[in-house]
Amino acid sequence: MTAFLAILRRDLLVSARNSPVLLMATLTQPVLVVLVFGNILPRLNLVADEFRAVMVPGLMSITMLMAGVQGVLMPLAADLSGSREVDERLLAPISLGGVVMEKVVAGAIHASLAGLLALPAMIALMHRVGGLDVSPRWGVLLPMVVLSGLLCAAFGLTIGSNIQPRFSGLLFAVILGPMMLFGCAYYPWASLEVLGPVRFVFLLNPLVFISEAMRLAVTPDIPHMPIGLLLGGLAFFGAVFGALGARSFARRTIL
Amino acid sequence: MSALLRVEDLVKVYPGRRKTPPVEAVRGISFAVEPGEFFGLLGPNGAGKSTTLGCITTLVRPTGGRIVVDGLDVARQPAEAKRKIAVVPQTRNLDRDLTVREGLTFHGAYFGLPRAEREARADRLLAQMQLTDRAAAKPLALSGGLQQRLLIARALMHDPKVLLLDEPTIGLDPQARRLLWDTLQGLHRQGLTVIMTTHYMEEADRLCQRLAIIDHGRILTLDTPAALKAALPGGQILDLLLHASAPLAPRLAAVAGVSRVEKVASNGDADGLERLRLFVDPAEGLLDRVLRAVREGGADLRHVSLTPPSLEDVYIHLTGKELRD
Numbered sequence: 282m283t284a285f286l287a288i289l290r291r292d293l294l295v296s297a298r299n300s301p302v303l304l305m306a307t308l309t310q311p312v313l314v315v316l317v318f319g320n321i322l323p324r325l326n327l328v329a330d331e332f333r334a335v336m337v338p339g340l341m342s343i344t345m346l347m348a349g350v351q352g353v354l355m356p357l358a359a360d361l362s363g364s365r366e367v368d369e370r371l372l373a374p375i376s377l378g379g380v381v382m383e384k385v386v387a388g389a390i391h392a393s394l395a396g397l398l399a400l401p402a403m404i405a406l407m408h409r410v411g412g413l414d415v416s417p418r419w420g421v422l423l424p425m426v427v428l429s430g431l432l433c434a435a436f437g438l439t440i441g442s443n444i445q446p447r448f449s450g451l452l453f454a455v456i457l458g459p460m461m462l463f464g465c466a467y468y469p470w471a472s473l474e475v476l477g478p479v480r481f482v483f484l485l486n487p488l489v490f491i492s493e494a495m496r497l498a499v500t501p502d503i504p505h506m507p508i509g510l511l512l513g514g515l516a517f518f519g520a521v522f523g524a525l526g527a528r529s530f531a532r533r534t535i536l
Numbered sequence: 537m538s539a540l541l542r543v544e545d546l547v548k549v550y551p552g553r554r555k556t557p558p559v560e561a562v563r564g565i566s567f568a569v570e571p572g573e574f575f576g577l578l579g580p581n582g583a584g585k586s587t588t589l590g591c592i593t594t595l596v597r598p599t600g601g602r603i604v605v606d607g608l609d610v611a612r613q614p615a616e617a618k619r620k621i622a623v624v625p626q627t628r629n630l631d632r633d634l635t636v637r638e639g640l641t642f643h644g645a646y647f648g649l650p651r652a653e654r655e656a657r658a659d660r661l662l663a664q665m666q667l668t669d670r671a672a673a674k675p676l677a678l679s680g681g682l683q684q685r686l687l688i689a690r691a692l693m694h695d696p697k698v699l700l701l702d703e704p705t706i707g708l709d710p711q712a713r714r715l716l717w718d719t720l721q722g723l724h725r726q727g728l729t730v731i732m733t734t735h736y737m738e739e740a741d742r743l744c745q746r747l748a749i750i751d752h753g754r755i756l757t758l759d760t761p762a763a764l765k766a767a768l769p770g771g772q773i774l775d776l777l778l779h780a781s782a783p784l785a786p787r788l789a790a791v792a793g794v795s796r797v798e799k800v801a802s803n804g805d806a807d808g809l810e811r812l813r814l815f816v817d818p819a820e821g822l823l824d825r826v827l828r829a830v831r832e833g834g835a836d837l838r839h840v841s842l843t844p845p846s847l848e849d850v851y852i853h854l855t856g857k858e859l860r861d
């Protein structure tokens with residue numbers, strides 16, 4: 282436990298020091314999307330006002346996913362195939378499971394903070410445009426953010442332990458791009474009823490559950506996924522990625 | 537005396553993948569290292585040195601066998617065993633996001649040292665490794681030699697019983713290499729048990745009290761460098777410079793204790809002198825017999841020199857001359 286806390290303290294210290302860079306990496310995209318789709322296009326009457334309220338929780342989820350990518354996936358991929366700083370931790374008096382757990386906890390803290398920072402940033406950018414109906418329920422938001430943060434970190438752990446850094450371009454094009462577009466970030470899952478049974482295919486995408494969790498907490502008036510399905514999805518994908526990630530991580534570290 | 541580290545029948549087979557067959561990296565290695573010893577694992581690339589070291593440090597899971605460090609079974613009590621050992625890995629895996637000094641204090645924290653103790657130890661080790669003036673730098677700003685000393689300082693933070701180094705002087709310039717040797721010898725003199733892998737003969741000869749020469753996953757021989765050299769068949773070289781009227785080589789080759797005679801081509805044949813190189817085993821009366829044979833052959837001996845075998849001769853004799861990847 283001592284080693285776990287010391288390693289966590291180290292990760293949080295380094296993240297805090299790198300926060301300007303990390304903030305830029307995670308907040309640039311939602312801020313730009315909000316500027317265009319939440320500010321410019323509505324003024325040109327090219328986008329319906331409701332879209333802005335739909336988009337806010339969706340962009341929170343994308344921000345958290347990107348935090349998982351920048352905070353866990355990329356550093357881990359670089360570490361495992363190059364610098365091997367991870368070996369110092371594995372040689373500390375801590376189990377392999379402890380090292381994995383610490384990575385997920387540190388990543389979840391990072392992703393949660395990124396999601397929570399994105400929300401006021403977006404509201405501030407859109408506040409001059411009327412008709413934005415965002416009313417966060419903090420009591421629901423905080424646990425949802427934590428659950429989603431854990432899922433994002435576990436996702437980063439799984440992909441980060443399996444990908445070579447030279448394929449990171451492919452990662453964005455083939456994995457993250459589709460995840461974000463089909464992650465119910467820009468439309469509520471409930472409205473996909475028009476697609477018929479196809480809407481259930483979307484449930485294969487873990488980001489859907491994060492977007493819907495944020496929607497439930499931030500824009501409760503907009504239709505959202507039943508809470509049982511939502512929590513089940515977060516827990517299922519969190520557990521699957523946690524287990525897969527731990528296994529891949531073990532395979533890459535202990536020969 | 538009870539050994540500080542005991543490796544028993546260690547076997548490691550890396551499982552094959554779709555296109556690669558399994559690799560038997562270690563095929564039954566056993567050795568014991570006494571407290572305070574400077575022990576070396578010498579062998580070509582791919583011999584199994586790093587795998588053996590990996591098994592000792594828990595980063596490689598053995599397929600068979602047992603490793604005991606200071607009474608602790610590494611496989612059964614890894615967390616406790618890891619407190620006894622420290623590793624200087626081949627990849628210089630310093631924490632790039634922390635300063636030199638923070639890298640040390642955090643390492644101490646991972647091992648549960650209280651704050652005051654880890655701060656004091658970090659300062660002491662920085663001074664000992666002559667890194668005090670670089671304490672606030674980032675590790676990547678240091679030269680290879682300084683990074684290597686920082687790795688040793690980090691390894692010593694948690695006061696280990698055994699220091700393991702995997703090819704510590706690779707890529708260092710001669711000055712940095714010598715300084716590192718001095719550092720390691722100093723630590724050894726203070727009582728630290730050191731285990732090092734290398735394929736540099738000079739290093740192994742100079743530093744290690746006992747050496748295991750490893751190849752193809754097996755220990756070929758294990759002894760002190762001096763004993764290894766002494767045991768090399770035909771290992772001593774006796775060079776003769778003489779003036780001969782008749783061929784002398786067959787006569788010398790017949791002398792007991794001489795395993796081979798070579799005529800050495802020399803650039804100064806104009807002086808009418810012949811140079812013969814005798815590969816001999818040191819034995820009682822050998823030189824007498826050689827000299828008698830020279831006299832009986834009617835030759836006029838001008839100069840004799842004896843070259844002891846080098847560790848490299850032993851190494852090449854045991855591991856062969858073919859190129860390793």
